[in-house]
Amino acid sequence: MNFRSTSRNSILAVAVLTISVASSFVSAQNPRPHPEPPYAHAAWMNKDLSPDERADLVMKELTLDEKIDFLHGQGMPGWGKPKPNYYLGNGGAGFVLGIERLGIPFIQMSDAAYGVRSSAMNGRYSTALPSNLGAAASWDTESACDYGALIGRELRAQGYNMTLGGGVNVTREPRNGRTFEYQGEDPILAGTLVGNRIKCEQAQHVIGDIKHYAVNDQESGRNEVDSIIDKRSMRESDLLAFEIGISVGNPQAVMCSYNAINGDYACENKYTLTDVLKKDWGFKGFVLSDWGGTHSTIKASAAGLDNEEPGENFYGDAYKKAVEDGKISQAELDDHVHRVLRAEFAAGLVDNPIQKSVVDVMGGLETAQHIEENSIVLLKNSNHILPLDRNSIKSIAVIGDHADMGMISGGGSAQVDPPGGTNPPWLAHVWFPTSPQKAISAKIPPASIKFNSGADPAAAAALARTCDVAIVFVDQWTSEGMDLKNLSLPDNQDALIAAVAAANPKTVVVLETGTAVKMPWLDQVGAVAEAWYSGSRGAEAVANVLFGDVNPSGKLPMTFPRSEADLPHPTVVQPPPHSQGASPVMRTEGAKASFSVHYDEGLKVGYKWYDAEKKPVLFPFGFGLSYTTFAYSDLHVTPGASTNVTFKVTNTGSRAGIEIAEIYAALPASAQEPPKRLVGWSRVSLAPGESKEVSVSIDPKYLSIFDVDGNKWKLVPGSYSFMVGGSSQDLPLSKAVSLN
Ligand code: BGC
Numbered sequence: 001m002n003f004r005s006t007s008r009n010s011i012l013a014v015a016v017l018t019i020s021v022a023s024s025f026v027s028a029q030n031p032r033p034h035p036e037p038p039y040a041h042a043a044w045m046n047k048d049l050s051p052d053e054r055a056d057l058v059m060k061e062l063t064l065d066e067k068i069d070f071l072h073g074q075g076m077p078g079w080g081k082p083k084p085n086y087y088l089g090n091g092g093a094g095f096v097l098g099i100e101r102l103g104i105p106f107i108q109m110s111d112a113a114y115g116v117r118s119s120a121m122n123g124r125y126s127t128a129l130p131s132n133l134g135a136a137a138s139w140d141t142e143s144a145c146d147y148g149a150l151i152g153r154e155l156r157a158q159g160y161n162m163t164l165g166g167g168v169n170v171t172r173e174p175r176n177g178r179t180f181e182y183q184g185e186d187p188i189l190a191g192t193l194v195g196n197r198i199k200c201e202q203a204q205h206v207i208g209d210i211k212h213y214a215v216n217d218q219e220s221g222r223n224e225v226d227s228i229i230d231k232r233s234m235r236e237s238d239l240l241a242f243e244i245g246i247s248v249g250n251p252q253a254v255m256c257s258y259n260a261i262n263g264d265y266a267c268e269n270k271y272t273l274t275d276v277l278k279k280d281w282g283f284k285g286f287v288l289s290d291w292g293g294t295h296s297t298i299k300a301s302a303a304g305l306d307n308e309e310p311g312e313n314f315y316g317d318a319y320k321k322a323v324e325d326g327k328i329s330q331a332e333l334d335d336h337v338h339r340v341l342r343a344e345f346a347a348g349l350v351d352n353p354i355q356k357s358v359v360d361v362m363g364g365l366e367t368a369q370h371i372e373e374n375s376i377v378l379l380k381n382s383n384h385i386l387p388l389d390r391n392s393i394k395s396i397a398v399i400g401d402h403a404d405m406g407m408i409s410g411g412g413s414a415q416v417d418p419p420g421g422t423n424p425p426w427l428a429h430v431w432f433p434t435s436p437q438k439a440i441s442a443k444i445p446p447a448s449i450k451f452n453s454g455a456d457p458a459a460a461a462a463l464a465r466t467c468d469v470a471i472v473f474v475d476q477w478t479s480e481g482m483d484l485k486n487l488s489l490p491d492n493q494d495a496l497i498a499a500v501a502a503a504n505p506k507t508v509v510v511l512e513t514g515t516a517v518k519m520p521w522l523d524q525v526g527a528v529a530e531a532w533y534s535g536s537r538g539a540e541a542v543a544n545v546l547f548g549d550v551n552p553s554g555k556l557p558m559t560f561p562r563s564e565a566d567l568p569h570p571t572v573v574q575p576p577p578h579s580q581g582a583s584p585v586m587r588t589e590g591a592k593a594s595f596s597v598h599y600d601e602g603l604k605v606g607y608k609w610y611d612a613e614k615k616p617v618l619f620p621f622g623f624g625l626s627y628t629t630f631a632y633s634d635l636h637v638t639p640g641a642s643t644n645v646t647f648k649v650t651n652t653g654s655r656a657g658i659e660i661a662e663i664y665a666a667l668p669a670s671a672q673e674p675p676k677r678l679v680g681w682s683r684v685s686l687a688p689g690e691s692k693e694v695s696v697s698i699d700p701k702y703l704s705i706f707d708v709d710g711n712k713w714k715l716v717p718g719s720y721s722f723m724v725g726g727s728s729q730d731l732p733l734s735k736a737v738s739l740n
Pocket of ligand 1: 413
């Protein structure tokens with residue numbers, strides 16, 4: 001049997017960057033005079049007015065047909081019959097018409113989970129950042145901001161003014177093929193990071209989007225699955241991530257998801273769209289459907305869906321007729337239109353028209369590398385095998401599929417076009433041109449660096465035996481539109497690692513994964529580093545960590561379980577036969593979800609599950625090693641309007657390093673919560689021997705529970721235990737205080 005399936009559709013992008021330059025050039029000496037547009041002095045162009053006031057003024061000028069145009073997209077390249085306006089798009093997943101005579105621009109949308117997707121088909125270039133899950137391992141709000149700002153800049157450079165991305169579905173199901181697009185299993189960490197990403201992305205004058213709202217936690221049967229979950233659990237986990245993301249990032253768009261929630265499809269779910277999002281959270285932007293996620297006209301409109309994407313099955317002629325027949329009121333129509341227009345003003349689209357420009361390739365590569373360096377998680381390092389010693393090592397075996405040329409990325413609508421490549425097919429395996437072999441050679445030029453693909457484990461082991469160190473790069477490819485059957489590395493890679501480790505105990509494993517993996521070979525290898533999907537400069541970042549030029553600081557944003565049997569759902573619940581599959585399809589009004597997943601684990605998501613069920617794990621949430629060591633002391637907890645937690649962290653080793661110090665709280669027993677929850681953290685940079693006092697103020701909501709009857713957050717009076725340390729299972733400090 002082949003080690004790597006030959007049917008696998010693999011693409012390796014060539015390392016040549018083809019960058020298109022702006023097609024027209026206007027001489028600086030002789031600028032072409034711009035005639036003033038007719039709307040230049042229109043009342044709504046006054047920047048001193050609020051986005052609401054400006055949108056209201058535009059509304060007065062609109063015909064019914066123009067209003068309807070704001071409520072739907074104009075089709076998607078490659079899906080269905082091309083629409084008449086198709087040629088006006090920019091090659092992205094969708095666009096909404098503007099009104100030229102009023103100076104209201106088109107909304108040009110591109111997917112942009114870990115970089116701008118539709119670039120090469122546009123003759124352009126995008127930076128691939130580390131996967132969203134990977135970047136979440138940095139626990140770093142500054143990295144999240146850099147991530148968003150880069151995407152925002154590159155969107156505009158390529159002619160887009162709206163992102164589709166900012167995924168923040170908490171990891172209830174680690175086999176979900178889109179886990180790499182999200183920010184892990186904790187709502188406070190995930191929401192804070194996605195919020196910072198969106199804040200900085202939108203500052204570039206693109207509409208920021210948060211998705212997929214909500215409880216869209218598996219891809220199997222995603223168009224037909226009903227997520228059954230009690231309200232309290234939803235508000236305290238899945239929805240809390242959105243609540244925080246929206247409050248921090250203020251995105252002007254929310255994408256509702258494909259699945260149903262407690263009986264109603266997410267894009268026609270009054271509870272999630274109107275009661276929670278628009279009323280409780282005061283969201284003023286617009287809700288757009290996931291592509292083909294609209295199921296009705298009147299029901300969806302009443303429930304709070306503002307915009308159908310990518311076409312107009314329900315929000316075009318059918319919507320107009322419903323208004324004319326009095327089945328949808330003028331006020332309801334106007335509210336939806338107002339929200340789209342308002343978003344264009346609020347995100348700066350009207351005042352800052354897009355001008356295509358050249359992407360800052362080198363700047364992007366630097367950012368991608370820096371974020372990856374903050375995101376790599378060192379999981380094992382026995383006998384200080386890492387960092388590799390440049391003085392003593394004479395030979396290294398670099399082993400693994402494509403490890404001579406590139407590192408893998410995640411698929412689906414998140415897929416960033418690789419430089420020099422063309423738009424890859426939907427489920428292609430794409431390796432970015434960042435070569436582990438070359439990056440390692442560059443670190444230690446005198447040493448002999450030999451490559452083996454690992455296709456034949458015996459040959460790889462034979463090479464490893466002759467070298468001082470073996471570094472095995474293994475990958476687990478995941479994508480939208482599929483779930484993993486299990487958390488094993490595919491394609492016999494476990495056997496490859498075991499064979500190499502048996503031949504050379506100085507074996508280092510570098511994981512390129514989209515979610516957790518099992519490691520049956522863990523005891524046999526010297527070191528393990530989780531590099532995630534590492535982006536355009538992954539190999540350079542990995543090499544910096546392996547050789548100690550960067551001291552790793554990442555911590556797991558999700559638990560790595562021991563076995564699938566330990567998960568809340570031992571197998572992924574599958575749709576009935578003849579389901580619609582994962583691709584967007586035309587919906588039939590009134591259709592119901594055909595099967596359901598019962599999230600009976602409720603509040604117990606991720607580490608909360610393993611804690612409550614007392615299940616040992618492979619690596620706990622929040623875990624990650626450094627080349628130095630840290631000690632914790634002097635915990636003080638001061639209750640107040642927001643509780644203040646202070647403590648000291650000391651670098652007790654001989655290298656500078658960054659420690660992510662984590663704060664957890666156990667609520668009073670009467671709150672009936674899982675044993676503990678993350679309530680805060682701080683990234684502390686310390687020189688050898690240095691100590692710093694850390695002070696974190698805890699948002700009262702993070703200590704509260706959601707009271708469903710009262711429809712509000714509530715602090716349960718009683719004794720709260722605060723625990724501080726370096727992972728969810730290593731919390732040396734603790735203190736109980738009474739909160740009222
Ligand atoms: C995905 C969305 C994506 C959209 C447009 C859908 O299949 O679920 O995340 O933004 O396609 O490409």
